[in-house]
Amino acid sequence: MKLYVTPTSPYARLAMIARLDLGLEKTVELVWTKTRVSDDPVLSVNPSGRIPFLQFEDGTGFEDTDVIVEYLDRLAEPRRYARPEPATEPAPGLPPQLSDAGDDAYWRFRRLEASARSMLDGVSVWAREIKRLVEEQSPDIIAHEGRRADRLAHTFDDEIGFAPLALTVDGLNLVQMLLFCALDVHRRVPEMDWRDGCSGLSAWYDRMLELPAVGGSVPPDGV
Ligand SMILES: N[C@@H](CCC(=O)N[C@@H](CS)C(=O)NCC(=O)O)C(=O)O
Structure with a gap:
């Protein structure tokens, strides 16, 4: 394959x-x-x-x-990246449509997965934009994506120590891979200074880089 x-x-x-x-x-x-x-x-x-x-x-x-x-x-069974299952029971005393999904491990995972993918999509637009000829670039798009990335970096910085972002012996998950790949775009977009004011996220990124699958997948030069 x-x-x-x-x-x-x-x-x-x-x-x-x-x-x-x-x-x-x-x-x-x-x-x-x-x-x-x-x-x-x-x-x-x-x-x-x-x-x-x-x-x-x-x-x-x-x-x-x-x-x-x-x-x-x-x-590669057994599966490593399966999402948690949603809780089947609504919160005590509440009908299902009123129960708060925020604490449910599945919905928390899905929320962070969606935000990490949203960041990845945004910084990809940014990286694509600055590859264009300078006179063809849109300062509005660049500024918009810069603000989006900044807001999301601070959001993740606030949650970095908690599941599913916390790095554990259980191995990687999709949220962590999405977030790492979004943050890693800074190597091609120098203006993307997400480390500023995000010390927890910054330490997390450095620890991710040390993992064999992450450090070992840096593309070689000249391919
Ligand atoms: N949603 C897709 C996005 C993939 C994507 O946008 N790939 C870009 C490279 S970063 C691409 O192939 N662009 C080529 C093109 O637009 O023709 C995924 O998650 O794989």
Whole structure:
């Protein structure tokens, strides 16, 4: 099976972290490619032109980190990245529609997963924008994404010691991988100074980098 990636895509990095973390480096071969170029090589395998793309022996496959990570996780049974199950019982004394989902482990996980993906989507727009010619860049888009990233970094900084963000011996989860890949975009966007005022998040990022699957998935130069 082949995983199409580029060295700069944070989504590709996420799939590469999962591949290493799940011990699938022999089963899943990395194919370094390019996107958004004339004669785009990705178009011959994926009509959307997006990576990461996981391709099977028969030539079919699928895109999207969420789907790819779930597939890899199921391949490497026992599953490591399964989300918690939602509580089936409503809070005592409240009908289900009025019970507060905020403390439920499943909804807390989903809330942080959505916010981390939202940050990743936003900083990807930012990184794409500053790759354009300076005279074609939109200062409004750059400022908007900068403010979004800043707000989200502070939100995560407030929650970094609690599940599901806290790093434990139980291993990685999807929220942590999404957040790390969003923060890591700062390597390509120098103005993205999320460490400022976020010491807990900053220490968390550094600890993530020390994990073999995370540190070991930094794309090599020149691919
Ligand atoms: N929702 C997708 C997003 C993937 C994505 O946007 N990939 C970008 C690279 S960062 C891409 O392939 N862009 C090529 C293009 O837009 O043609 C995921 O989670 O995998």
